[in-house]
Amino acid sequence: MGPAVKYRFIKKATPAQAKEIITLYRAQGWWDKKASAAALNRLIRGSHCFVAAERDGKIIGMGRAISDRAGDAYLQDVTVDPAERGSGAGRGIVTAIERRLKRDGISWIALIAQDNSEPFYLKLGFKTLRRARPMLAGNTYV
Numbered sequence: 649m650g651p652a653v654k655y656r657f658i659k660k661a662t663p664a665q666a667k668e669i670i671t672l673y674r675a676q677g678w679w680d681k682k683a684s685a686a687a688l689n690r691l692i693r694g695s696h697c698f699v700a701a702e703r704d705g706k707i708i709g710m711g712r713a714i715s716d717r718a719g720d721a722y723l724q725d726v727t728v729d730p731a732e733r734g735s736g737a738g739r740g741i742v743t744a745i746e747r748r749l750k751r752d753g754i755s756w757i758a759l760i761a762q763d764n765s766e767p768f769y770l771k772l773g774f775k776t777l778r779r780a781r782p783m784l785a786g787n788t789y790v
């Protein structure tokens with residue numbers, strides 16, 4: 649185990665941070681555009697919050713929330729570097745975002761559990777939405 653993981657809310661990624669974050673997006677197949685710090689920073693700026701999990705100054709995980717800033721929010725893009733999984737970073741990311749949302753008056757927090765991550769979210773206290781099905785507009789990049 650290396651040094652402890654720090655969870656930092658960022659409002660703007662430095663060029664070095666942008667590289668690390670885009671690497672995490674790419675590893676999940678969530679980034680098909682060219683690696684542009686400007687595009688990433690638009691996404692960060694437009695989010696309710698964006699958390700970077702850092703170990704020893706390197707970003708090893710991330711997550712963000714999108715919201716109406718009034719009552720509802722969705723978690724999005726939660727991921728941990730495969731080499732760093734299983735040691736609590738995922739839980740740390742989700743907990744940090746949930747705490748921040750509650751502090752900001754958001755009480756309805758939801759997400760789409762992708763790629764068999766449902767057991768992870770169940771462990772963290774989330775419940776499966778009954779009679780619900782995630783949908784995507786036609787021709788959307790997945």
Ligand SMILES: CC(C)(COP(=O)(O)OP(=O)(O)OC[C@H]1O[C@@H](n2cnc3c(N)ncnc32)[C@H](O)[C@@H]1OP(=O)(O)O)[C@@H](O)C(=O)NCCC(=O)NCCS
Binds near residue numbers: 734760771
């Ligand atoms: C899902 C993900 C973020 C979990 O990150 P992680 O750092 O490995 O998770 P943690 O170590 O904090 O795990 C927290 C708890 O969930 C459990 N857990 C984690 N992943 C699990 C899984 N796939 N199945 C069952 N339990 C799981 C852990 O064992 C741990 O339980 P414990 O507290 O009893 O020890 C990570 O596996 C990942 O990046 N996956 C790919 C991206 C993805 O699918 N993200 C979700 C998109 S919605």
